[in-house]
Amino acid sequence: MAARAAAPEVAVHAAARLGEGPTWDAARSRLVWVDILSSRVHTWAPGSGVRSVLDVGQHVGAAKPRAGGGLVVNLRDGVGCYDEDGAFSWLSREPVPGRRANDAAVAPDGALWAGTMRYDEATGGGTLSRHTGDGGVQVLLPRVTVSNGLGWSPDGTLLYYVDTPTRRIDVYRPEADASGVRLGERRTLVEIEEGAGYPDGLAVDAVGCVWVALWDGAAVRRYTPRGELDGAWTIPAARPTACAFGGTDLRDLYVTTARGGDHPAVRPLAGSLLVLPGVGEGLAGVPFAG
Template identity: 30%
Template sequence: MSANPQVERLEAAGPSPAATGESPVWRVAEQALYWVDIPAKKIVRGSLATGQRTEWLLPEQVACIAFDHAGTVLAGCETGLFGVTLADVSKAASGEPLTASLRKLAAPEFPHGGMRFNDGRCDRQGRFWAGTMVMDMAAAIPGGALYRFDEKGVLSAPVVDSLITQNGLGWSPDGTTMYLSDSHPLRRLIWAFDYDVETAEPRNRRVFADLHHYSGRPDGAAVDADGCYWICANDAGLLLRFTPQGKLDRQIPVPAVKPAMCAFGGRDLDTLFVTSIRPANGASEHDGHVFALRPGVSGLPEPEFAGQL
């Protein structure tokens, strides 16, 4: 296993950097990577086979996405969760974003103004989990919460509350451990929970890793086939891998100072894709781009939403 695999910019992501690149999802059926640019209100697709980049423009900020079996997108946005039907890729004109039709599925009661959804994905059984945050991170308001949206279309009450910047969702390969982070500079914590795959209830919350002892802030994550947890160390330009026991066993530098979220993909699910955020000041030529590396381990297919959107 290479300690420092080659990290390359993903050509299929195109030349335009994202302001906040997040939520990479590998679609096995298409052999393509999807991700979002939150403030640009865009869902983006990169085809590895053709190198084609396609964008869809939404009417509000979109932070996290998953797909159902039919290819409809389940998106966590500013005002709630939406079912999003993307206009066909074949209709794309050169350089022009495509349209998307949205249907609101559910919305929590936001306790503060200026909030939106942030990190989200499906558990191994296809239930969608996503958290909320106050967009003004400088205010450090712990008004965020984690929610579950099940296959029947029911949005739960807050399952975990008092979060400042919810992030880092992931599940062990057998689905019995759930991971969650708070990436705010005042928190920098990753938690693990025992997860009941039948009832979808997380219990026994404990600190899995405290990034005050390492570098960066714990942003988005992925779990590999060995059960190890990969976290993007935002502000440190690193990927960190923790064993299921919470031991840091690898760290890989990436060209962007703010890696945001990672996802396994590629034909053999042995490529790790990394989205990044472009700083407002002092950005390098690499910040805001998508990167790819082969870390010597494979991931698991991203679960699809079990309901019908």
């Protein structure tokens, strides 16, 4: 399928080393995203243009809104919470030498599903864990490599998940029981072909289609719930990292990018926050219940 003609626009000019994890904060009409390797959480309100930057002191894989205000953050040494007034507390602290946080997402029940990876990307060195607001932690996948995109189907029954080096978007059907959550059997929705880049962060839209950013592929793709390619958009950065719907009507797709891999003279927008206006219809996000 040919790339769609709609061109991305610049939402925020930046030079993020590793921009990641865009999330629409509906309660504050703003976008939240991180620059992992600069240890910073960014916010930007499209309506007012107001921006903020929070230095969290260590590499940060994701930041998500909390139901009571503030943010939950997936940090190198564990998961922590910022209150509305900026006060910080650890929710679950487990530093592992050579390992850092990566992408995370809030499930329909308000729990945070948070991934990790080794800095050297050693096979099986990462995890995917579920964190609840009372500090409970359950490791769901103990041996992944680069835990990345997460998203749920509109009815909340399916989990889409990316372990980047596999080149796959996998599908699970999580089920809760007395011991916690079980993922169930895995099936493959999509396997990205050689030469097209690697699947990174993803978003699920209101009709159940999966949008995925392709690291080293300079593109965002849309797949139907059956795994059929339904659109592709060229991104002016070799390494788009993740995407999320935002704006008051959830129709704009925001895309984070990384500066690494691009020379500023060749792709000057690499590292910026980009937007594809009006390309779809997103799902309302759930804040972290903690």
